[in-house]
Amino acid sequence: MKSKIVVTGYGVKAPKSTNIAQFIHHLKNGTCCLEAVTNLLPNGDTMIIGRIDRGLEEYESDKRFKRLPRVTLLGMAAGMEAMKHAKLSSLSDQKVGLFVGVSVGAIGDKIYGESIMNISNGNLRKVPVTFSHFANYHSITSAIGHYLGIKGITKTITTGCTSSLEAIQDAIVYLQSGMIDAAVVGGTDSVLNQIAAYGFAKTKSITINQGLDDGAVPFSEKSKGFAIAEGAGFLILEREEDALKRNARIIGEIEQVVSNNDGVFIYSVDETGAQMVQALKEVTKGRKPDYVNSQALGWRINDRIEEYASKELFNHRVPYTSIKSMIGNPYGATGVLQVISSLISITQGFIPPTIRTQKDGFEAMNIVTEPLYQEVHEVAITNHGHGGNNACAYVKRYNYSR
Numbered sequence: 266m267k268s269k270i271v272v273t274g275y276g277v278k279a280p281k282s283t284n285i286a287q288f289i290h291h292l293k294n295g296t297c298c299l300e301a302v303t304n305l306l307p308n309g310d311t312m313i314i315g316r317i318d319r320g321l322e323e324y325e326s327d328k329r330f331k332r333l334p335r336v337t338l339l340g341m342a343a344g345m346e347a348m349k350h351a352k353l354s355s356l357s358d359q360k361v362g363l364f365v366g367v368s369v370g371a372i373g374d375k376i377y378g379e380s381i382m383n384i385s386n387g388n389l390r391k392v393p394v395t396f397s398h399f400a401n402y403h404s405i406t407s408a409i410g411h412y413l414g415i416k417g418i419t420k421t422i423t424t425g426c427t428s429s430l431e432a433i434q435d436a437i438v439y440l441q442s443g444m445i446d447a448a449v450v451g452g453t454d455s456v457l458n459q460i461a462a463y464g465f466a467k468t469k470s471i472t473i474n475q476g477l478d479d480g481a482v483p484f485s486e487k488s489k490g491f492a493i494a495e496g497a498g499f500l501i502l503e504r505e506e507d508a509l510k511r512n513a514r515i516i517g518e519i520e521q522v523v524s525n526n527d528g529v530f531i532y533s534v535d536e537t538g539a540q541m542v543q544a545l546k547e548v549t550k551g552r553k554p555d556y557v558n559s560q561a562l563g564w565r566i567n568d569r570i571e572e573y574a575s576k577e578l579f580n581h582r583v584p585y586t587s588i589k590s591m592i593g594n595p596y597g598a599t600g601v602l603q604v605i606s607s608l609i610s611i612t613q614g615f616i617p618p619t620i621r622t623q624k625d626g627f628e629a630m631n632i633v634t635e636p637l638y639q640e641v642h643e644v645a646i647t648n649h650g651h652g653g654n655n656a657c658a659y660v661k662r663y664n665y666s667r
Contacts, residue, residue, distance in 0.1 A: 274351025283320030315494025315593030366428030366452035368597030373456030426650025430600030451499030486626030494593030
């Protein structure tokens with residue numbers, strides 16, 4: 266019999282949330298943590314983003330970290346909070362693995378853009394020595410590992426918006442195999458710049474002139490695309506018996522993560538949602554979770570796949586919600602932040618709302634639009650994104666198994 270994989274700590278960096286307490290507050294109150302800006306699209310057109318405007322001051326003022334990209338600093342801060350939450354003061358006497366999901370990495374950092382310009386203009390001597398590390402996603406993970414004192418198995422998973430859920434999937438396999446005794450696992454991403462704005466506007470997943478009234482509104486035909494955001498989240502995972510041995514507080518259980526790929530052309534999306542339904546079917550095993558913490562972003566194609574899964578598997582009887590209406594889409598960090606929000610809702614007894622939606626065109630779905638206080642025992646999580654990957658997780662209230 267496989268060991269239960271339990272969560273003993275987590276850490277968060279999200280828009281308007283510099284720590285766990287603030288994240289909980291916003292989830293409970295349905296706070297919109299997004300803002301409208303006019304400096305990322307042509308002609309001063311408006312778009313909405315999820316920005317972290319504080320919480321990294323101690324890292325940014327430390328000379329040791331001045332060469333590190335913002336995405337790394339976010340991961341370091343969230344990882345350290347997770348370790349403190351789990352009361353892991355030292356990892357030197359354990360077999361520890363670090364698993365980090367990243368989607369866009371450091372390409373949004375100023376130094377990366379300046380390096381590309383210097384290369385384009387033939388100013389090769391002005392390209393900084395750190396450029397190769399900014400271009401190499403695993404440098405993000407290794408820098409986080411160095412800061413946290415992890416020298417064991419270190420993996421970077423980059424599969425688009427499913428990256429951090431698939432990092433959790435890998436960590437579970439390593440824990441259950443006995444190759445490691447604890448896992449620090451999560452995701453981090455930051456790319457609030459013109460590269461992302463123009464790129465997603467080109468694919469029409471972001472619409473020119475978004476506003477807070479009509480952009481990043483999940484489950485709405487009227488939504489003008491999603492909101493790009495930055496964020497980081499980390500979990501401490503252990504086998505149940507190891508967590509009990511050290512008298513750790515067990516927050517919840519991650520039963521399973523299932524992932525697959527649509528198998529379509531790079532610029533396409535399988536609008537049937539067949540592979541997403543298959544992944545969700547595999548993790549739910551015929552059960553009806555208390556709710557689904559979904560990937561719905563406010564992008565029609567994406568949200569219709571969620572609707573199809575809701576109808577196919579639950580006949581719209583299971584409540585659905587999306588925290589993306591509050592924090593936007595933080596790329597590779599999105600899955601782990603959904604897991605953390607699900608664990609919070611289990612331990613504190615509420616379903617976070619999908620704010621700002623009138624459910625236009627999605628009236629048949631059971632969508633939670635106000636904070637709903639009730640017992641929560643099991644939550645299914647859905648992710649899908651660029652590259653065609655789908656990932657679903659099943660998170661449960663912890664029950665002592667002996």
